[in-house]
Amino acid sequence: MKKNNIFKKIIKKEIPADILYQDSKVTVFSDIKPKAPIHFLVVPNKVISSLNEIQKKDKNLIFHMLNIAITLAKKKNISSTGYRLLINCNQHAGQEINHLHIHVLGGKKLKSI
């Protein structure tokens, strides 16, 4: 995993990114190396290093992240054709950035996993 949390810098607008949405809890931006025509990341503003670290107190935040993912998928017109939400957790799943994020992928027929 990378030592520097680049997502924190994006959230604080210290480095540029294509930010699609931001509020006090969540930031959403386009993935820099998109794996599908539509590929964005839904990221909590507070650092949760991986899925393993979520706690009961985060339940509203997690629901909010899902809700934002769905809302933006609708806005991007991929909700009826379909899309995929993906969370990588730790090395075997290929998690590169040590800050929880939901990938939202769509805009083409995705390979089955």
Ligand code: AMP
């Ligand atoms: P993961 O492998 O699940 O940790 O996903 C990390 C994702 O972050 C990858 O799809 C990267 O392409 C993406 N990424 C890395 N750096 C940036 C950046 N500066 N701006 C946007 N996306 C990024």
